[in-house]
Amino acid sequence: MLDIKWIRENPEALDEALSRRGAALASAEIVRLDEERRDHLRRLQDLQNRRNEASKEIGKAKASGDAARAEAVIAEVAEIKHAIQDGEETERRIEAAITDVLARIPNTPLDDVPVGADEAANVEIRREGGLPNFAFDPKEHFEIGEALGLMDFEQAGRIAGSRFTVLKGGLARLERALGQFMLDLHTVEHGYEEVVPPLLVRDEAMFGTGQLPKFSEDLFHTTDGRWLVPTAEVPLTNLVRETTLDAARLPLRYTALTPSFRSEAGSAGRDTRGMLRQHQFYKVELVSITAPEASADEHERMTRCAEEVLKRLKLPFRTMVLSTGDMGFGARKTYDLEVWLPGQNAYREISSCSNCGDFQARRMAARYKVAGEKQTRFVHTLNGSGVAIGRCLIAVLENYQNEDGTVTVPEALRPYMGGIEIVGKAA
Structure with missing residues (x-):
């Protein structure tokens, strides 16, 4: 399996290597899935940050006697929890898709390997x-x-x-x-x-x-x-x-x-x-x-x-x-x-x-x-x-x-x- 970080930074090199092997080009699909995964992880991180902040707000609202505010934030935290759970399932799906694509890409040949179809x-x-x-x-x-x-x-x-x-x-x-x-x-x-x-x-x-x-x-x-x-x-x-x-x-x-x-x-x-x-x-x-x-x-x-x-x-x-x-x-x-x-x-x-x-x-x-x-x-x-x-x-x-x-x-x-x-x- 190839290094996804290397693919992200060298998509043209991957496609050139695959072309020499006569294999299907794969950098576009890998880069797309990788960007999707990274964007999704950022959204998950934002949700987790908001959950942490909301938890503090609940404590402050209760301390000040603002029961309505506390209930509203508790409801928001419950929604965030469900969103994070759904997001983690989506993350697993994206990771599985990346692994499957990477698992089907052949190794890249060394520079001194003769180029040919067969x-x-x-x-x-x-x-x-x-x-x-x-x-x-x-x-x-x-x-x-x-x-x-x-x-x-x-x-x-x-x-x-x-x-x-x-x-x-x-x-x-x-x-x-x-x-x-x-x-x-x-x-x-x-x-x-x-x-x-x-x-x-x-x-x-x-x-x-x-x-x-x-x-x-x-x-x-x-x-x-x-x-x-x-x-x-x-x-x-x-x-x-x-x-x-x-x-x-x-x-x-x-x-x-x-x-x-x-x-x-x-x-x-x-x-x-x-x-x-x-x-x-x-x-x-x-x-x-x-x-x-x-x-x-x-x-x-x-x-x-x-x-x-x-x-x-x-x-x-x-x-x-x-x-x-x-x-x-x-x-x-x-x-x-x-x-x-x-x-x-x-x-x-x-x-x-x-x-x-x-x-x-x-x-x-x-x-x-x-x-x-x-x-x-x-x-x-x-x-x-x-x-x-x-x-x-x-x-x-x-x-x-x-x-x-x-x-x-x-x-x-x-x-x-x-x-x-x-x-x-x-x-």
């Missing part, structure tokens, strides 16, 4: 690893998995419907190994603290990270009013909601391996084959909580941590900075890692690392305080995939496939696979 304007900033050269036509991951008898979409469909997968045997173990490998890398070498968070969260948590109210159709809602997390970003970032941190504790770095649940609303017909776009998938998430002056460097660091996963697995990838039109709602700058998939002959996104500035912190009331200072400040929050495990499994299958249909296990994963070097057909 992914076509994204800019590649580096590339790692040479593309594999096969002596055969490489297959897509679902062809490999189904031929091995270890990936079953029909069984999953009978159990849960479309966009689910059943993994068995060596592929189930390979997916588990990927998660363990990533957690060990991020906790032991990169300094993230492992967390096991709730997978069901309240409205307030979803609002805090920006999924609500704008993106409710992308989420799964439970019958008791909770939400299945679309990413561990939600519970990890909300660990600091409604808190004031000691500046000396920053940065905080959290990681978690959790399932993620997404309705994939609006994606009909996209990536319907295989595991690329699922309702349920595992992901290792990275979240950082920093002071404002440290968030830009932390963004670069987080991205390098995610890149290291792909480097250790020796998977070719490229790093892109997303354009203003392709960034997520809460981000002010985002790097995407795109891994090479030989079966598709294309790079596909496997991680997004975003700097959200104080956008989420304002929604969560997450602050920090420097020793010796009275004033508190909003923290900056960052999140990234470190990385999406399902898509990483896809990349391993396609980049490490063999002509006989087996899959070579990357060296970095062999300790987590009990020394198994080849995943072959189900027995």
Whole structure:
């Protein structure tokens, strides 16, 4: 959420930023509601001042024996009381309208973010690893998995419907190994603290990270009013909601391996084959909580941590900075890692690392305080995939496939696979 004081003082800057994102302009509505609120508060203050004065007049009238005057002023005070009560209800209505408008405005992009309407304007900033050269036509991951008898979409469909997968045997173990490998890398070498968070969260948590109210159709809602997390970003970032941190504790770095649940609303017909776009998938998430002056460097660091996963697995990838039109709602700058998939002959996104500035912190009331200072400040929050495990499994299958249909296990994963070097057909 953006600072309404900044919007009031810089309406043109807000509209210019929203224009770069291709979003609807919002300054006029915000300024109008803000002026309405401020005018209304002044009227309420005038009523309260008059009530205080009238209360004194009642005492004076009674002391002087002027009963008629006292009764008249008492009647006036009663009317003022009702007017204040009505005014407080109006104030709540205006405040709710302001909050609703602010909650639907996306974050403003940083100046160095490329301007563009969509992914076509994204800019590649580096590339790692040479593309594999096969002596055969490489297959897509679902062809490999189904031929091995270890990936079953029909069984999953009978159990849960479309966009689910059943993994068995060596592929189930390979997916588990990927998660363990990533957690060990991020906790032991990169300094993230492992967390096991709730997978069901309240409205307030979803609002805090920006999924609500704008993106409710992308989420799964439970019958008791909770939400299945679309990413561990939600519970990890909300660990600091409604808190004031000691500046000396920053940065905080959290990681978690959790399932993620997404309705994939609006994606009909996209990536319907295989595991690329699922309702349920595992992901290792990275979240950082920093002071404002440290968030830009932390963004670069987080991205390098995610890149290291792909480097250790020796998977070719490229790093892109997303354009203003392709960034997520809460981000002010985002790097995407795109891994090479030989079966598709294309790079596909496997991680997004975003700097959200104080956008989420304002929604969560997450602050920090420097020793010796009275004033508190909003923290900056960052999140990234470190990385999406399902898509990483896809990349391993396609980049490490063999002509006989087996899959070579990357060296970095062999300790987590009990020394198994080849995943072959189900027995």
